[in-house]
Amino acid sequence: MSDMALDVGALSKRFTLHLRGGVSFPVLEDAALVLRPGECVALTGPSGAGKSTLMRCIAGNYGADSGHIRLRHRGAMVDLVTADARLMREIRAESLGHVSQFLRVIPRVPALEVVAEPLRLRGVPRAEAEAQAAALLARLNLPERLHGLPPATFSGGEQQRVNIARGFVAHYPLMLLDEPTASLDPANREVVIALIAEAKARGAAILGIFHDSEVRARVADRLHEVRPLEDAA
Amino acid sequence: MTDPGYNFAYLDEATKRMIRRALLKAIAIPGHQIPFGAREMPLPYGWGTGGIQVTASILGPDDTLKVIDQGADDTTNAVSIRRFFHRVAGVQVTTRTAEATIIQTRHRIPERPLTEGQVMVFQVPMPEPLFKLEPRLAETRRLHALGDYSLAQVKLYEDIARQGEGGSAYSHPVMVNHRYLMSPSPIPGFDNPKLHMSPALMLFGAGREKKIYAVPPYTSVVSLDFDDHPFRPVRAPHACAACGSTTSYLDEIVTDDRGGRMFVCSDTDHCAENQMARKAAE
Amino acid sequence: MSPILEGQNLALRFVAVRALDDVSLALWPGEVVAIVGESGSGKSTLLRVLAGLAAPQAGRVLYHDADGAAQDVHALREAERRTLMRRDWGFVHQNARDGLRMGVSAGGNIGERLMAAGGRHYGNIRTAAAEWMARVEMDPARMDEAPRNFSGGMQQRLQIARCLVTRPRLVFMDEPTGGLDVSVQARLLDLIRSLVAELGLAVLFVTHDIAAARLLAHRIVVMRHGRIVEEGLADRVLDDPQHPYTQLLVASVLAA
Numbered sequence: 001m002s003d004m005a006l007d008v009g010a011l012s013k014r015f016t017l018h019l020r021g022g023v024s025f026p027v028l029e030d031a032a033l034v035l036r037p038g039e040c041v042a043l044t045g046p047s048g049a050g051k052s053t054l055m056r057c058i059a060g061n062y063g064a065d066s067g068h069i070r071l072r073h074r075g076a077m078v079d080l081v082t083a084d085a086r087l088m089r090e091i092r093a094e095s096l097g098h099v100s101q102f103l104r105v106i107p108r109v110p111a112l113e114v115v116a117e118p119l120r121l122r123g124v125p126r127a128e129a130e131a132q133a134a135a136l137l138a139r140l141n142l143p144e145r146l147h148g149l150p151p152a153t154f155s156g157g158e159q160q161r162v163n164i165a166r167g168f169v170a171h172y173p174l175m176l177l178d179e180p181t182a183s184l185d186p187a188n189r190e191v192v193i194a195l196i197a198e199a200k201a202r203g204a205a206i207l208g209i210f211h212d213s214e215v216r217a218r219v220a221d222r223l224h225e226v227r228p229l230e231d232a233a
Numbered sequence: 234m235t236d237p238g239y240n241f242a243y244l245d246e247a248t249k250r251m252i253r254r255a256l257l258k259a260i261a262i263p264g265h266q267i268p269f270g271a272r273e274m275p276l277p278y279g280w281g282t283g284g285i286q287v288t289a290s291i292l293g294p295d296d297t298l299k300v301i302d303q304g305a306d307d308t309t310n311a312v313s314i315r316r317f318f319h320r321v322a323g324v325q326v327t328t329r330t331a332e333a334t335i336i337q338t339r340h341r342i343p344e345r346p347l348t349e350g351q352v353m354v355f356q357v358p359m360p361e362p363l364f365k366l367e368p369r370l371a372e373t374r375r376l377h378a379l380g381d382y383s384l385a386q387v388k389l390y391e392d393i394a395r396q397g398e399g400g401s402a403y404s405h406p407v408m409v410n411h412r413y414l415m416s417p418s419p420i421p422g423f424d425n426p427k428l429h430m431s432p433a434l435m436l437f438g439a440g441r442e443k444k445i446y447a448v449p450p451y452t453s454v455v456s457l458d459f460d461d462h463p464f465r466p467v468r469a470p471h472a473c474a475a476c477g478s479t480t481s482y483l484d485e486i487v488t489d490d491r492g493g494r495m496f497v498c499s500d501t502d503h504c505a506e507n508q509m510a511r512k513a514a515e
Numbered sequence: 516m517s518p519i520l521e522g523q524n525l526a527l528r529f530v531a532v533r534a535l536d537d538v539s540l541a542l543w544p545g546e547v548v549a550i551v552g553e554s555g556s557g558k559s560t561l562l563r564v565l566a567g568l569a570a571p572q573a574g575r576v577l578y579h580d581a582d583g584a585a586q587d588v589h590a591l592r593e594a595e596r597r598t599l600m601r602r603d604w605g606f607v608h609q610n611a612r613d614g615l616r617m618g619v620s621a622g623g624n625i626g627e628r629l630m631a632a633g634g635r636h637y638g639n640i641r642t643a644a645a646e647w648m649a650r651v652e653m654d655p656a657r658m659d660e661a662p663r664n665f666s667g668g669m670q671q672r673l674q675i676a677r678c679l680v681t682r683p684r685l686v687f688m689d690e691p692t693g694g695l696d697v698s699v700q701a702r703l704l705d706l707i708r709s710l711v712a713e714l715g716l717a718v719l720f721v722t723h724d725i726a727a728a729r730l731l732a733h734r735i736v737v738m739r740h741g742r743i744v745e746e747g748l749a750d751r752v753l754d755d756p757q758h759p760y761t762q763l764l765v766a767s768v769l770a771a
Contacts (some may be wrong), residue, residue, distance in 0.1 A: 018759030019766055060748060062755040085734045085748045086543055106730065108705045120712075379594045383631035387616070387623050390630065393637055394620060394659050459637040 004070070005174050005205030006035040006058070007077065011067035013050075013057055026229055027053045031067070033207075033224055037173065040196060040206040042220035049228045051209050052178065058207065059098045059176055060088045071095060071174050093121045097172035101179045103151060103163040111137065111154070111162050112147040118170040129169075136165040140191050156183045168195050175199060177208035181215050193218055242289040242322040248272055252290035252445070256436060259447035264409025265377070266360050271443040281314060281339055282440030284356035288337045291352065291436070292318065297325040299333035304341040304482070304499030311339075330502050340403075342424040344481045344503035347433035349450065355418040357439040360446060362406040362416040382414045382457075389457055405464070408455045409448055417454075423466040423482045428454035471496040476507035517579050519544045519685055519717045522565050525574035534560040535571065536741040544684070547711055547718040549732035549749065551725065551764065557741040558721045559689055565719060566606055566687040567596050578603075581684065601631050605678030607720075609690035611670035614677070615662045621648065621673055622658035628681045647676040651706060668699035672706065679710065686711075688720035692727055704730050725768040729753055737761045 011031040016024040027050045035041055043051040056062040058069055060080055069080040073095040083091065092098070097118075106114065112133050119129035137147055140161040146154065151162045160183050167175065177196070181189045189212070196206060196219045210216035216223075240246065248270075255269035274282040292298070298318055302311040306328035314337060315326045327333050330343040337354040347353065363373045366384040376384065385406050405422040409415045417425055418437055428435060428448055435448040448454060458464035469483045474495040481503055483496040498504035518541040527535040534557045542548055550558040563569040565576055567588045576588040580603065588596065600606070608614035615624050625644040626634070634640050645655035651672035653665075662670050671691060678686060691707065692700040704727055711718055711731070722728055728735050728749060735752040737745040737760065745758040756762045 016757075018762050056754075061750050063747070063751055063757070085746075085751075086546065088748050089546075089733055106705070106708070107701050109709070375593075379597060381594075381597065381631065383627055386630040386635070387619055387627045390626055390637065390640065391620060391623050394622060394641075458635075460635045461639075462637050 003036055004034055004077070005037045005039075005072060006033070006207065007068070007070040008033040008054075008058065009068050011054070011057065011069065011081075012065045013053055013062060014065055028057070028064075029229055031226070035174070035205040035207055037203045037205050038200050039221045040200055040208065040219050041222050041224050042216045043207065043209050043226055044216075044223050045226035046228060049226045051226045054226060055176055055178055055207065055209060059096070059100075060092065093118070095173055097167050097170065097175040099164055099167035099175070099177045099180050101182065103159045103166075106150075107152060108150050110148045111142070111151045114151060114162055115165045115169055118166060122170060133165065133169055136169050137162070140165055141188055157185065157188070160184060161188060164192060164195070168199065171199070171202060171204065173204055175204055175206045177206060177210075179209055179211060181210065181212050189215060236320050239321045241294070242292045242318065243275075244272065244286065244289045248286075249290040252286055255445045256287065256290065256447065259436070259445050260434070260449050262413070263448055263452050264407075264413030264415040264446060266444045266446045268443055269445050271440045274440065275317075276313070278441040279358060280310060281337070281356035283438030283442075283445075284337050284339070284354050284440075285314060285317070285438075286440060287354045287436050287438035287445065288318065288335060289322075291354075292322055292324060292335065294322070294324065296334045297327050297332055299327050299330060299336045299502075300338070301336065301341060301343070301500075301502075302339045303484070304343075305501045307501060328502050330500075340419050340421075341482070341499060342420060342427045344498070344500045345506070347427075347431055349432040351433040353433055353435045355420075355435065355437040357416070357418040357437045357444070358441070360416060360437065360439040360442050360444040362404075362414050377413060380412065382408075385414055385457055389459065393459070393462055402467070406457050408453075408457065410452050411455075414457070415446060415448075415454075421466075421482060422456065422464070423468050425454070425456045425464070426466055430454075469496050473498045473504060473507070476504045476511065478504070478507055481507075516544065517583070517585075518542055518577075519546075519579055520565060520719070521577040521579075522561070523574050523577065525561070525564055525571045525576070527560060527564060527569070527571050527573075533557075533741040535564065535574075538574075538738075538741070538743055540565070540736060540743065540746075542685070542717055542719055544717050545715045546734065547716075547720075547732050548734045548736060549728035550719065550721045550736045550738055551723065551728050552738035553723065553764075556738040558738045560741075561738065562687055562689055562719065562721045566604070567591075567600065568606075578685075601628050602681060603684050605681075605683040605686040607671070607674050607678055607686065607688040607691045609693045611662065611667070611674050614674040615670060617662050620659045620661055621653070621665070624662065624673060625658075625677050625680050628677060632681055643680055644676075647680050648673075650679075650710070651676045652702075666699075667695050668703055671695065671703055675707065675710070679714065682714070683716070685717045685719070688718065690722055690724075691720060692722070692724060700724075700727070707731060725753065725765065737764065 009032045011028055013028040014024055014026040031054060045051055057064045064081045070077040073091050112130055115133035116129040134147060142161050151159050164180055181192050252269055255267045259267045274285055300311045300315040302308040318324055319326050330345040335352045339356045361373055363384055366388050367373050403419045403421055404416055405425055407415050407417050407425060430451050432450050434450055437446045456464035471483060472479045475497045478498055481498045484499040485494055485496055487494050520542040522540045525535045525538045538561055552558045564571050570589050578586045578588050622641060622644040625647050626640040629640050644658055648655045648658055653669055653672055692703050708731055732749040735749045736743055739760045745761045753765055756765050
């Protein structure tokens, strides 16, 4: 189907802990999910059901054992399960945005550069990338005096806003949001909701985990339940 | 005249042939160091054993030999070497540059322009121009083979950075025939230009290091430099106190212990010629 | 596009030890790859073989130059290999003594590669040296000082400036932060990270520091007993390690 933004099917993921005598347990079995451009789907299910694992498999952070994760990249549907590191890096730069729960802080790099980096990777000139980054940080109410400082010293909420800005600054056709509003105050939560709405309006597909049921109700077009494997079986 | 206890020019004929082979090879590859089996000589290393062996190997009965040390014919070293060859080869000796067919030297090239057929023999303490920069001889050989002389350029850079203009006053390295980097032996930089396209044959002998190298007549010899710091031969900005020359290389002579000093030509023959010419003119 | 460097079926034995056992690895332009593993895993040997410093007993190393021509690194004549190493490549050693001339000033150290490339303008060489000292966060006013006057971290930065001044396409680093204090390491890693991104360099580096690998590398290669046991996206190898040895490596770091 040509109008899919994301097509996950028959996806299995199992963890084998060699340090604990090779104990092995499945987290995803035969998982399936489809996203269309412009829609936002919220993953639901009890904690431990595998929502994060599914999300991280799609992000490429975890490697799936079997099945497919197809997404649109450079005009074609590309399977992430078999993509090599180089293709994955290209996809992350151009086609797949990811706002993780926590910002992986890079020492000594100012917030503005952290946020501008996705644009820089796409070849946007520094001045323009940083102007866009500054505008987005301002919209997320991060005071300008913090823009030049490394986020390592920021509070949890400030770091999360840097993380969100980094995810939204470049316009990806597919975005993964893992608890984007968890540590935000009501005003900033509204900004994030607006950013999601704008992304949808320009045709981006969004897959998110939102524990805040109010946020979820406002942004999600559809819920997708991830069931723990015992229940599913 | 020749001391009958010695072979002509001291060295046995086999040794001379060995050295001549090394010389021929050296002339064929201008600036390239050729190893040779240096012999024990009846004087200590550092007194010119390399130069003496080269001279002994090329000397013929008809040659006229001049020996200078720092430009002077009358220093102990020059006198004893001249006397040595007079005794073991019976050749004519001279102090006149114009008359000499072979000039063995330590630290100078005569002021009077050399002519075709003359041979300069340099006494060389350290033949390797990269010696102070790269202590491993195997590596310096490789650098020569590859023509990789950035190290020498680095040394020059360091000299300019530390001492400003001028750099090394002695042993300023030269590129021979656009190929090999060569130490001109410890001659002053002032003499470097005399090597370039000289009509005379230049032979270099290093006894302790057992190396011979050469610059054939009419060969390009260019002092290493930077585009914005071109090599400039320097001399003391004075006139010779004895002959009045303002173009020759001068030695500074301390005349007392109160800071008194005078500058005279380092080339004693040249100075004497100048003085004679001046007297004749008067 | 083709890889910038390819090691194909490399093998090397030291008496009874297999230092490299049929190792193949490709590095792409602009890619930063970390080779991790414990001492004796063969990671440094692999780096040396790929960098042309040690010859493999089997297999070959191909370098694709800027014109797209493939060169068999170990089949090159020595003059060609040396030219390649100081024009297209850089090598940052763990010990600054191996990568710097300790008797030559900082400016001379940086300038050497320019002079080797034919630079004969003293003023331009000094300007470039000063510029690169500033870029590696050193005071250009100290360019006439010898490396021994500088701290370990500064010596490493000087080594990096010396490598990068000729704008190489490919840089090898052997434990570039090894032996440095933790705070100094962080600063150096960050400097390397920003320079690499800015210049679009391909970098192959060896480290036993997993944090350094995570920070710098796009891709991680895990070596053990002379073989590559796992490789992939840096974050995936560290967050979802598959091989028992990788799991041990990652667990050991987290426990520390």
